[in-house]
Every structure is written in structure tokens, then in C-alpha cells.
Amino acid sequence: MTQDPHQTADILIIGGGLSGTMLAAQLLRRPGQRRILIIETRSELGR
Numbered sequence: 001m002t003q004d005p006h007q008t009a010d011i012l013i014i015g016g017g018l019s020g021t022m023l024a025a026q027l028l029r030r031p032g033q034r035r036i037l038i039i040e041t042r043s044e045l046g047r
């Protein structure tokens with residue numbers, strides 16, 4: 001995982017568990033471009 005303090009995003013999701021990962025997937029399916037950043041302490045998403 002990246003730890004760049006200067007990252008920018010349109011949407012910030014805190015927690016990369018199942019809910020956070022599915023939310024990101026749903027948002028990416030919508031029309032338009034957006035940058036989504038997921039903050040997760042573990043090395044794997046969706047757990």
C-alpha cells in the first residue's frame with residue numbers, strides 16, 4: 001500500500017473491508033471520472 005501524504009482523491013473511503021471495497025466498485029461503475037482513495041491498515045482489501 002502507498003503511504004504518500006500528498007495523494008488527492010475525489011472520494012475518500014475509510015476502511016477497505018467488504019463494504020468499503022464494494023462501495024468503491026459501485027462508484028467506479030457510475031458514469032464520469034473520479035479518483036477514489038481507500039484507507040486501510042491491513043495489506044489486503046475486502047477482509
